[in-house]
Amino acid sequence: MTKMARVKLQDVAKLAGVSVTTVSRVLNNRGYLSKQTINKVHQAMEELNYRPNAVARQLYKQRTDLVGLVFPTVNNPFFGQLEAELETRLYELGYRVVMGNSQNNPGKEEQYLQLLFNGQIDGLIVGAHNEGIEAYHNTNLPIVSIERIVSKQIPVVAADNYQGGCLATQRLLDAGCQHIIHTNYPATLATPNQERRRGYEELMTKYGREKLTYEISFDLPDDQKAAVFDRLFAEHPECDGIFADNDTNARLAINAAQKAGKRVPEDVKVIGYDGASSTRLLFPDLTTIQQPIPEMAQAAVDLLQKRLAGQAVESVTLPVKLIPGLTG
């Protein structure tokens, strides 16, 4: 608000000829009040265009009804949809959402954690990709993570990554691919994502195939990611199947394959991961493993609510689904 002296409870009380308590009661609909008083107060509030100060309330109540959302970047089909779903659900529960994009700024994740310790937010949902922060190791914090292993005490909502890895690899194997390459985050990152790799590797071993994973950091700029795929096809011209760890990487793989003179899916089959709504819309032909984003959001919100209520909670794993397309 601009600087004009804000109207406060006291001003309303004075105008209505009652005490601040009474005004507060009217405001919160609490305790016994005569019809007449209520009217007087309402009238005074109207006349002064009174707005209760939320911060003063927060100070007294020791809660802000704000929840932090910390993910790498909202400029991404998966995280964009996920954060939209989270916001919608939290809003209905009376929470507003503070959005933090931690990509390319390692300190940011910790800053948002500080908001929690500072009492500026009541809870936190994290899916950032940075490394272990000491402060997480504090039991009973109102924090939930999505697709990321933060610490022992913080529950994780994840899609069934192992299942996803198996579904994708099996499909490529069934289609006759001999040389399937997988892409994933660096193995050092503590994310359930690595389970996709496990599924891929187990199946490859079972079928007696060579397994190979290219590690691609999520934070890399797009052109550098594209360069990795160029390198991949240069180093492995025999590659006839790609199981990418997300849909945009799948697109980059297809671009690189075509650049290398290969046809998709005739020469190389490509399967992506995520199946976010805007990806499906823009690139409907992509074969992909779809994560249940709305359900993941709902599960995270449910867990957070319980956490906020001081209840113990368990991690949640949800099933994924293969969406057949024309690329693999």
Place this chain on the structure above:
Amino acid sequence: MTKMARVKLQDVAKLAGVSVTTVSRVLNNRGYLSKQTINKVHQAMEELNYRPNAVARQLYKQRTDLVGLVFPTVNNPFFGQLEAELETRLYELGYRVVMGNSQNNPGKEEQYLQLLFNGQIDGLIVGAHNEGIEAYHNTNLPIVSIERIVSKQIPVVAADNYQGGCLATQRLLDAGCQHIIHTNYPATLATPNQERRRGYEELMTKYGREKLTYEISFDLPDDQKAAVFDRLFAEHPECDGIFADNDTNARLAINAAQKAGKRVPEDVKVIGYDGASSTRLLFPDLTTIQQPIPEMAQAAVDLLQKRLAGQAVESVTLPVKLIPGLTG
């Protein structure tokens, strides 16, 4: 935070054997303090693991360093990129961002405006698509809008929509299209978007062509939008050019065209709008008019800062760019 009695200034003061004033001074690095006192206090803070309560501070300072972002939905390539860019810039200025997705919930936009009046946020950047809200008509509010006309007193950051409309239409005309159809929001919506239509209509008139705009509400579910394009090609089989008002509609137009047995671009040329980064990545072949999203975010943040400082500001218009692709 969980319920364990929070450590406060007083506790630190007691342990350090000084007054709360002194602790506050150490905390804020203000006034004269002996080296020794500073050390004592720091030690006490450490020992108690003290975290200053942000809300108490906010109450005194009468500012929260929170800025609201209200757009239809962050689950969209354009708004996703825009909000990510806004968050990055605002973060660097010391602001945190409260995200509101107003799509399919008309009351929400007003709720976020209330956060401003309640003192829960310091400023607001809006690009929602709902109808006139009375409370906006209050001069000098710290609000900036993006691509939306909110009220006379609120500055607008927009890309040059008229230019965009001309660029797209001209390209289709130059390519020999005879029957170009445009899609846009319903004309009742007060958005600079309508300038695209003006550009389109002026050129069509100049070239003596029939002009026709299909109005597609942004809030429609995707399948209903798709149905509009099916109808379009059924009603106008002669259509050989589409100037869509955004890239996802361009994609839907292409789908519908192909469903109707037309080849793109041989039979129908399609030009989209927005050119957001994730769209470019997933659908690089799309010919589109690209909005300068990073610059728009920067301009909005600049305007908001001035607004917060009580300065008068002017609306800003930025140039767009045609990105040639294979669809039109």
Place this chain on the structure above:
DNA sequence: GTGAAAGCGCTAACAC
């Protein structure tokens, strides 16, 4: 150099 006390705007005991 440091401390006492008022006050930011609101809520809720407790009293009447």
Place this chain on the structure above:
DNA sequence: GTGTTAGCGCTTTCAC
């Protein structure tokens, strides 16, 4: 039914 008052945790004027 309604009012008085303490207090949420912090900052800052003013005094010493």
